[in-house]
Amino acid sequence: MPGPADDFPHDDNLDTEYFMTDTPLLQVTDLTHSYGSHLILGGISFDVMPGEFVSIVGPSGAGKTTLLRALSGLMMPSGGSVRFDGEPVTGVPAAMAMVFQDYSRSLPPWLSVEKNVTFPLTGLSKAEARDRAHESLAAVGLLGHESKYPWELSGGMQQRVAIARALAYRPRLLLMDEPFASVDAQTRADLEDLVLNLKQQFDITTVFVTHDIEESVYLADRVLVLSKSPALLVEAIDVPIPMPRDQITTKELDEFVHLRGRVARLIRAQSDSAAA
């Protein structure tokens, strides 16, 4: 029986099931980044396991977006390493998709909803791409809007298009950068439930950056709390609340209330030390 030894072989033919439980999909080791002399990320390490939903929460200006850009390979960090599926990340990996905060900028306004979903797809026939788009649009509840343009839709619907685009791309890891920061509260709750549903349905490993404490706990299997800049990992908090979760009943659970309080205290401690 091969075990995790020093000469760990990177071989696609290995029985992946065997390693499933102890091989992280994303490995972040001592990640640092600075703009000039200004240190943004102060050395962050964590792993994300396959199928896990990890949210990253921290005070505003903590460098959450910088961290996500480094994880995605959109930006090369100053130091440390990011490994995706065992391989060092030097550019955006093929099996990674992103949903950006600014949906009005991330969806090209000259493309219809359907084209917005299909344009990143490669190696598919037109019909296959269209089927894939319809499938993804159905999953986010937007079937029937294919021929509309993004600007004809509400903000929440536009972000659904961005999510459908990411789904159609069939990623193994989904990175979401404060995706619901600019929609109203009701839409936000709907989108949160949509993301939870999709996670159950498609089993996509997700890293979700937010500044909303309640959201970070509600969605995640694990919450990573960042310190103020330069960002350090203050604490990783497991959220052992079973799925499916519910906007009302889950948030009434003692466990949820406690976890939310714990994250909030950690964040407030950061702001207090900033004010002092």
Place this chain on the structure above:
Amino acid sequence: MAVTVAVTVPAAARRHGGPLVRILLSVGVLVVLVVLWQLATMTWKSPFFPEPLRIFANIPKVLTVDSAGGSTSPFFTDVLASIGRMLAGYVLGCAWGVAAGSVLGRWRAARDYTSPIVEFLRSVPATAVLPIFILLFGLGQGMQIAFIAWGVSWFVLINTASGVASIHKTLIDVGRAFRLSPAKQFFGLVLPSAAPKIFAGLRIGLTAAMILIVTSEFLGATNGIGFQLIQTQRRFQLVDMWSWMLVIAILGYLLNTVLELIEARALRWHAGSRR
């Protein structure tokens, strides 16, 4: 836009009248001006200012009968020749303007290094450098095409560079995050998002091309609308001269309309996304 008005009067009608009313009004204004022009020329008879109705009626003649006595039809030898040269120069100038403007727009350092030269060269009126083009290319079609291309390219270049440079960072990230090929990032994301500004450049460029084709045909040309204009003027064929002026005006109007239709089609999304 939310405009609260009385139920019986639609907002659009209150502001500008319905589409039919607006067309009738604009045609009406045109007719009134032509009538005033006609009356003025009939009152103060001057050989230099013929009556507009004579000028209009003379247009078929100048297009079909060679004023120098030849047997060819000026519509083919002059009008189409001018359009051909103008479009050749225009397309060349636009292609170069979009290409060079894209490089400058995407490449910050190149933009910084070249901006004094670009600012200087584009400030020189194209007509002022016509002698250089005659020196370089001699008299003839090649010179005219190069001259028009030069004059047009600056408007397109400046607008393209500005449009390409102002693409939102998120859209660039989208292209990279979904691993689009460099070609697809450029043609699929960068160029379309710069298209509104590029089209603004194309429109100014077309106006410039009209000015430049007429000017370039004033000097040493043997045919063309500018050549006909200057020839009829020199021969004191004043009604013919006025008719050529109108032909040029109508041509400019038609070409502009065609470009506007293309733009409206290509940028359908733009008007909507800005509401």
